[in-house]
Amino acid sequence: MKVSVSMYSLNSTIHRENWTTIDFLNYAKEIGLDGVELLDIYWKDKEKEIEEVVAKLESLQLPVSAYDVTNNFVKASAEERANEVEKINDGIAVAKRLGTKVVRVFCGDLQGDLTYEDGQDWIVEGLKRSAVKAEQEKVFLAIENHGLLAGKSEQVEEIIEKVNSPYVKSTFDTGNFLLVHEQPEEAFDNLRGKIVHVHFKDFRVKDPAEMMNGFRSTQGVELVGTVPGDGQVNLSYIVHGLKEIEYNGWLSIEYEGKDDPAVASEEAVRRLRKLLK
Template sequence: MKIGVSSYSFRPLLADGSLEIESMFDWLAAHQAEHLEIATFSFAETGKEAAHELTEEAAILERLEAASARTGIPVSGFCMGASFIGKSAAERDAEIERVKRYVELCSRFGAGFLRHDVVPWSYRLEHTAEFEREFDGIADACRQVAEFAASHGVVTSVEDHGFFMNSAERILRLMHAVDHPSFKLTVDVGNFLCVDDNPEVSTRRTLPHAAFVHLKDFYVRQTEPGPGWLKTSGGQYLRGSVFGFGDLNTKGFIESVVESGYDGFVSLEYEGQEPTLAACETGLANIRRMLAEVRG
């Protein structure tokens, strides 16, 4: 396994200018990270995340390439937002073409993986009928992207992300419907909780189909403690924590990853309120320590 960090973890520092692209790579090198996974909106101006198109940011892309080459930290993959619902046929085709441009970006960076959403992250499913109505169109769009990605040596994936295309059952169903060898899953061990799936069970169910793995930890509460907590579909409350400090069975996740035989890229995703760099440093150390303990 190659242990690294998602750029999403550094988003607060990148947004306020206290961390630059170059110093982010320096930090990764100093802490023996083996790769960087890029969440495309990480470099957007605050408030402009939804409209940000990394493919159009020539200067940022050049800086990323230069910093990667200088430090030897490879870019392992890209994560992007996308939506294939609520659009006219022409708009949907345009969105498919937009996602394909990120496949080409992966190819440019020598990155073999693209995770794309299929609905907006925050969109909450209200009725099962809506999911069934949209499912075939989502699967068709994913298949078109995967077919294009295959010609570029890139594997695409959907993640247990948000509130619509989440839960082990739904993402496994989508993978089965797409039925393409270049379409797999990004397994985020914590995000299953957003729809109140048991994260340990769902992680074990989906790992055999993983192209990429995200490790994170959450504090979990049954009543709202105050501002800054995410409400799940079923009414629980979540807040990101340092990996190993929260309420999830983090060592159990790592045991499941090892037992599954997965041997690819693993990204730490930190999204808590503790100081970012200290949290990432501790999280990486905890992952390595737990991995060593599991392997004996």
């Protein structure tokens, strides 16, 4: 298994210090990563930047573990949902240019008076349409367990089965299951045959005395991102399980805590490499 860091882990630094993707790639090389995970939200002038990024990846010999598309299929308008399909199709094209076979995708989130059934139907429809191009290009669309819809493993599993494409699988986010009160170990057992990408993440319950905003769970519990190993996720169970199924893909660190993200991500890399021995 290979270790990468999601560019999103450095989100606060990116905005505070106006980092570009090139700055992130230089950081990744400095801390000895095997590869990097890039996101669509950080392009300023995509067409101009991609050429520069591809050249930099080649010069640093850094492969891309996944390219993340920030889509949402839970929209009432058919036109809006069609735009989300185009967003994923564009993501597939970018992923090919970056040399990765994994595009991280979202499903969507419930809003207003929409029901789970409404949302699921739209998600399945959108992913089926997106899967056409994914199959043509042999690029995996990897659903991240994220938000109120497809936050639980059974929801991810059900959507994957309904889409019924060999190129629609799971980005298994080890921490996000805690936000919907599912134990990550149980979620792993449910999805172990469908994983093509892994987000290595951890959360802890926020201390009431802490002056910070965390992530509020579906039951109102406030969680705070932390360096993997300092939170509630049994990461050794996940790594052992991945070894059992002979997973040979990427483990991509996604840090969402309040400490210096560059320092925290580097520590996360050290801990993950120790677990992989």
